[in-house]
Amino acid sequence: MNAPQKAKDLAPLPYRILDDEEKVRKAVAIIREKAAESRMFKLAMECCTKCGACINACHSYLGTEDPYNIPTKRADLVRSVYKQEIMPLSGVLGKVAGGIGVSAELLEKWFTYFYQCNQCRRCALVCPFGIDTAEVSIMVRQILAELGMVPRFTVGIVKNMANTGNNMGIAKPALLDSCEFLEEEMYEETGIKIRIPVDEEADIMYVPSSADFFVNTNTMIGVAKMYHAAGIKWTIPSEIIEAANFGLFFDEKVMKEHNRRLLDCAKKLKAKKIVQGECGHGWRAARMYTDGLNGPVDVEIRHIHEEAAYFIARGIIKVDPEKNGDIVYTYHDPCNLARAGDIIEEPRFILRHVVKNFVEMTPNREENFCCGAGSGLLMEEIMETRMKLGKVKAEQVKKTGADYVVAPCSICKAQLPLVFEYYNLPVEMSGLMDLVGKAIIL
Amino acid sequence: MKHFVVGVLPYLTFLILVFGLIYRIRGWYASKVKYQLNLFPAPDTPGGEILKEILFFKTLYRFERPLWVMSYGFHLGIFLIFIGHIAGIAFAGHQFTLFGATPEQSEKLSFAFGMLAGTLAFFGALALLLRRLSGQVKQVSDPWDYIDLLLILAIVTTGNAMRTLAPVELFAVKKYFADLFSLRPINYELPTAFVIHYFFGQILLMYLPFSKLLHLAGGLINKAIILTGDGKAKLLKL
Numbered sequence A: 001m002n003a004p005q006k007a008k009d010l011a012p013l014p015y016r017i018l019d020d021e022e023k024v025r026k027a028v029a030i031i032r033e034k035a036a037e038s039r040m041f042k043l044a045m046e047c048c049t050k051c052g053a054c055i056n057a058c059h060s061y062l063g064t065e066d067p068y069n070i071p072t073k074r075a076d077l078v079r080s081v082y083k084q085e086i087m088p089l090s091g092v093l094g095k096v097a098g099g100i101g102v103s104a105e106l107l108e109k110w111f112t113y114f115y116q117c118n119q120c121r122r123c124a125l126v127c128p129f130g131i132d133t134a135e136v137s138i139m140v141r142q143i144l145a146e147l148g149m150v151p152r153f154t155v156g157i158v159k160n161m162a163n164t165g166n167n168m169g170i171a172k173p174a175l176l177d178s179c180e181f182l183e184e185e186m187y188e189e190t191g192i193k194i195r196i197p198v199d200e201e202a203d204i205m206y207v208p209s210s211a212d213f214f215v216n217t218n219t220m221i222g223v224a225k226m227y228h229a230a231g232i233k234w235t236i237p238s239e240i241i242e243a244a245n246f247g248l249f250f251d252e253k254v255m256k257e258h259n260r261r262l263l264d265c266a267k268k269l270k271a272k273k274i275v276q277g278e279c280g281h282g283w284r285a286a287r288m289y290t291d292g293l294n295g296p297v298d299v300e301i302r303h304i305h306e307e308a309a310y311f312i313a314r315g316i317i318k319v320d321p322e323k324n325g326d327i328v329y330t331y332h333d334p335c336n337l338a339r340a341g342d343i344i345e346e347p348r349f350i351l352r353h354v355v356k357n358f359v360e361m362t363p364n365r366e367e368n369f370c371c372g373a374g375s376g377l378l379m380e381e382i383m384e385t386r387m388k389l390g391k392v393k394a395e396q397v398k399k400t401g402a403d404y405v406v407a408p409c410s411i412c413k414a415q416l417p418l419v420f421e422y423y424n425l426p427v428e429m430s431g432l433m434d435l436v437g438k439a440i441i442l
Numbered sequence B: 001m002k003h004f005v006v007g008v009l010p011y012l013t014f015l016i017l018v019f020g021l022i023y024r025i026r027g028w029y030a031s032k033v034k035y036q037l038n039l040f041p042a043p044d045t046p047g048g049e050i051l052k053e054i055l056f057f058k059t060l061y062r063f064e065r066p067l068w069v070m071s072y073g074f075h076l077g078i079f080l081i082f083i084g085h086i087a088g089i090a091f092a093g094h095q096f097t098l099f100g101a102t103p104e105q106s107e108k109l110s111f112a113f114g115m116l117a118g119t120l121a122f123f124g125a126l127a128l129l130l131r132r133l134s135g136q137v138k139q140v141s142d143p144w145d146y147i148d149l150l151l152i153l154a155i156v157t158t159g160n161a162m163r164t165l166a167p168v169e170l171f172a173v174k175k176y177f178a179d180l181f182s183l184r185p186i187n188y189e190l191p192t193a194f195v196i197h198y199f200f201g202q203i204l205l206m207y208l209p210f211s212k213l214l215h216l217a218g219g220l221i222n223k224a225i226i227l228t229g230d231g232k233a234k235l236l237k238l
């Protein structure tokens, strides 16, 4: 068992650390509350027939071979309490249905196993009833948060976000510095002054991933080159240079606050369109949750791949696949982009224009497997588990025989190189806008 | 005891089933759907997809073919049994005369359909039980998962027995239900095989609203959430 370290101090989250007795006392009432707030969670608790279709659909189970990582068995960790305490006639039927009461030990088990679920939603795809263990996982992490159990890593992210508007804790001067640095780099490469405008009024507000300023800089460069070539005015909001919304994984309040900040910035910069960068779950949060969190809104919300595909299709930008060489590329569908976010064909359309050799991995599109770090499982201390969660992905990539994996999501970008190294796969990896940037004709 | 099962329990069963269903389904609809939770690609007609799910068990067919064979056979059996009970009892086996068959032909057809349905349900349930007893699926099973299947097997087995080993006069059953529905006293004997079958059947109906067997409603409500997109237009149709 490999669980993330728990935070000892939850600020700025509005929760506090509870002792075991208090946790156990409060748990059932909170489960009941969540069941009233999410029909999907309630139905998952009440309607699973235990048919087992999800067993071999889950990379977490396939990689760890731990039965508690079977989606329905993971959900059973809560369902057993639900059956005992909440289902109608639970007093009579609960025990035989495998019902158990809450204990501090059980809560620890929740913490371990719901932080081995990547919330990738592949189980929801294969379940005849669409029962979504990601939704269960989101709810249970919320319950755990309200009981004072949150990973230290996650609290750190929330703290950075509250202080600086991004997960890495980049302050505005540092942001301006690195934009300048990237502009210089582009100038050296192309001889053209390509800007990365910050906090300027523009129709398009682009929300990158904060990692794009330090680790995945080519993604940022690709975006800047693209808007330059398209001749469109755009800007980056210094108050939220973070597409990622970790609240989606575990806390509705955090998610709502992030989303509000996003919309506020758009208003301030008079943007008509928010364009989300290469971040899987951030896209899901913005595309699928905005209306429910802070809606209705009049700003258009798009993904950078929608923009790029549109520009290429309409001839607004020109690309030359020769520039990305003869090597063989394959595409990893980030779960939240594809299954949960409808960005499925755009990346393929773009890839076919910017590289010469592109092969699909199997399965792909909405059936693709997770990289193994989805839902923010980027903690150092669970590296062993993370590598197991990445096992299926490594096997998939190996089978393609490709030299290069395109994975347009910051979490995938942080996880996959480690997975490839661990499984001895000599493949390179980057985002998709990186390749657009290289192929673009300026 | 026999009198209780045929004269009193049915009214209780009816009340528990109806109020149980209302209670459970109201509970689901009282719970909120705050966000857009569908999966992609979203079908153009979610209703059509749900229909395919009901008629063909499309998702199982796509992802779990061996289970689909067992499950589809089993459910088709249950469905035919359901229809067969209504038609067979209401017309005492003469339902096919409506389509031009003679009474004798109709009884034979009724028997044949009964055989088909009973066999599908029996072997389907047996296959599902054996599957559940082995390996991977055993790991995710609770006592109730077995009890559900055993209960259904008990009903199907006694039902099959009434068709083959201990035949029951359908006219008698029809008269009984007519009396039951018009609240007339049931002061006559019914065959023991029927009473046993009927007893298990009522247990199933009473238990149905409080168990996973309500997947036929809850599962489809959930599937509808997964399948219903928000209809937002794409920037580029690909």
Ligand code: HEM
Binding pocket: A049, A050, A051, A128, A129, B053, B054, B057, B060, B067, B070, B071, B072, B075, B078, B128, B129, B132, B145, B148, B149, B152, B213, B215, B216
């Ligand atoms: C529209 C109606 C229904 C649909 C779409 C449906 C669908 C399904 C599906 C997809 C499964 C999972 C696969 C499996 O284990 O077989 C299942 C399981 C099951 N269904 Fe249904 N079902 C329906 C109605 C019913 C009814 C009326 C009954 C009987 C009262 C029933 C009894 C069962 C049982 C007992 C199982 C569990 C089988 C096992 O233990 O493996 N179903 N159903």
